[in-house]
Amino acid sequence: MNGHASQRGEPTSVGIIANPAAGKDVRRLVALASTFDNQEKVRIVRRVLAALAALGIERVWYLRDSFGIVERAAEGMTQRLDIRPVPIPCTFTATDSERAAAWLAEQRVACLVTLGGDGTNRVVARSCRDLPLVPIATGTNNVFPFLVDGTIAGVAAGLLASGRLPDCLQRWPRLEVWIDGTLADIALIDVAVSRERFLGARAIWDPTSIEQVIVARVLPGVIGLAAIAAAVCPRQDHGGATVKLGPGGTTALAPLAPGLLVPVPVRDWEPLSPDHAVPIETIPCTLALDGERELRIERAEQVLVRLSAAGPLVLDPRLALQEAARSGALLIPPLAL
Structure with a gap:
C-alpha cells in the first residue's frame, strides 16, 4: 500500500487537538448555531480513540486543555493505547494549539485530528507545515472541518497512520x-x-x-x-x-x-x-x-x-474510507478472524 504514514517517523502515532472554546462565540446569541458542548467533545474524542485502538495505533499525543477533554475521553478505556500530552507549557490560549501543532510536525506524527471550527484550524495551520489534518467540525460555521462522526474520523486517521491507506491527501489553499x-x-x-x-x-x-x-x-x-x-x-x-x-x-x-x-x-x-x-x-x-x-x-x-496553493494537507474521512474500500484496506484476512 502507498500509505502516507509509512514514510513518516512515527507510523503508528496520531495527534489530537480539541478546542474547548470552539463553537461558543457571540454568534450563538444572534443566530441559531448548533452547540457542541465540552461533554459532547469528550464523547467525540472517545470515539476517535476507540477507532484508533481498533486500527492498532500505539500512541496518541494530545494537547492539554482547560476542560481536560482528552483525559476525560480516555477514562475507563479498555483498549490499549499509549496516550501522552504534548510536552509544552500550556497557557490555555490559542497559542497552545499553534505551538502543539509545530511540535507534532517536528515529531513527524502521521496526522493530526482537530476538534474545532474554522478559527481553530486556522491557528493549527499556521505551524503544522506538512502534517496532515483530519478536522472534525465542532465550531460555528465549520466551512473547513468535516461534520463527521468521531468514529469515521478515527478510522481514517488510523488507516493513514498505519500505512494502509492509498495516498488521498488533498492540499487546500x-x-x-x-x-x-x-x-x-x-x-x-x-x-x-x-x-x-x-x-x-x-x-x-x-x-x-x-x-x-x-x-x-x-x-x-x-x-x-x-x-x-x-x-x-x-x-x-x-x-x-x-x-x-x-x-x-x-x-x-x-x-x-x-x-x-x-x-x-x-x-x-x-x-x-x-x-x-x-x-x-x-x-x-x-x-x-x-x-x-x-x-x-x-x-x-x-x-x-x-x-x-500551499495550504495545509487535509484528509477527508469519507474520501479516505472510499479509497480504503477500493484498496481492500478494511478487509480482514480469513486466518485473522
Missing part, C-alpha cells in the same frame, strides 16, 4: 496577509476588510461595515462571509474570488451564520487565481480572518491578501 512585505497571518476560508476601528466581539456576522471579502475557495453550501462569494460567483473550479460590497450592483441573500439569512449588497466581484494578490486600499482597517476580527491596521505602505 490558504490566504496570506502581507503587510509591507511581511507575512502577518493566514486564513483558510476568507479575509474580510472592515471599517470598524476596534476588535470588540471577535466574531463577525454584520456585513454593513465590511467593504471587501476575499475567499480562498468559492464553495456552494457554506455558511459565513464566504457564502456571499458562493451566491454571486459561479465558479465551477472552486477557485478563489474577491467580492466588493456596497450599493450599485446586485443583492445576495447569504447565510452569514446558522439560521441567519441576510441580504448583502454586492458592487462587484472578480475571480482570484493562486499566487495572485489583492491590494487592500482601505487603511486604517480591521481584517477578519475566517470570520473573526484579528488584525487592526492603522498604518501601512502596502497590504496584500495573496491566494496561495
Whole structure:
C-alpha cells in the first residue's frame, strides 16, 4: 500500500487537538448555531480513540486543555493505547494549539485530528507545515472541518497512520496577509476588510461595515462571509474570488451564520487565481480572518491578501474510507478472524 504514514517517523502515532472554546462565540446569541458542548467533545474524542485502538495505533499525543477533554475521553478505556500530552507549557490560549501543532510536525506524527471550527484550524495551520489534518467540525460555521462522526474520523486517521491507506491527501489553499512585505497571518476560508476601528466581539456576522471579502475557495453550501462569494460567483473550479460590497450592483441573500439569512449588497466581484494578490486600499482597517476580527491596521505602505496553493494537507474521512474500500484496506484476512 502507498500509505502516507509509512514514510513518516512515527507510523503508528496520531495527534489530537480539541478546542474547548470552539463553537461558543457571540454568534450563538444572534443566530441559531448548533452547540457542541465540552461533554459532547469528550464523547467525540472517545470515539476517535476507540477507532484508533481498533486500527492498532500505539500512541496518541494530545494537547492539554482547560476542560481536560482528552483525559476525560480516555477514562475507563479498555483498549490499549499509549496516550501522552504534548510536552509544552500550556497557557490555555490559542497559542497552545499553534505551538502543539509545530511540535507534532517536528515529531513527524502521521496526522493530526482537530476538534474545532474554522478559527481553530486556522491557528493549527499556521505551524503544522506538512502534517496532515483530519478536522472534525465542532465550531460555528465549520466551512473547513468535516461534520463527521468521531468514529469515521478515527478510522481514517488510523488507516493513514498505519500505512494502509492509498495516498488521498488533498492540499487546500490558504490566504496570506502581507503587510509591507511581511507575512502577518493566514486564513483558510476568507479575509474580510472592515471599517470598524476596534476588535470588540471577535466574531463577525454584520456585513454593513465590511467593504471587501476575499475567499480562498468559492464553495456552494457554506455558511459565513464566504457564502456571499458562493451566491454571486459561479465558479465551477472552486477557485478563489474577491467580492466588493456596497450599493450599485446586485443583492445576495447569504447565510452569514446558522439560521441567519441576510441580504448583502454586492458592487462587484472578480475571480482570484493562486499566487495572485489583492491590494487592500482601505487603511486604517480591521481584517477578519475566517470570520473573526484579528488584525487592526492603522498604518501601512502596502497590504496584500495573496491566494496561495500551499495550504495545509487535509484528509477527508469519507474520501479516505472510499479509497480504503477500493484498496481492500478494511478487509480482514480469513486466518485473522
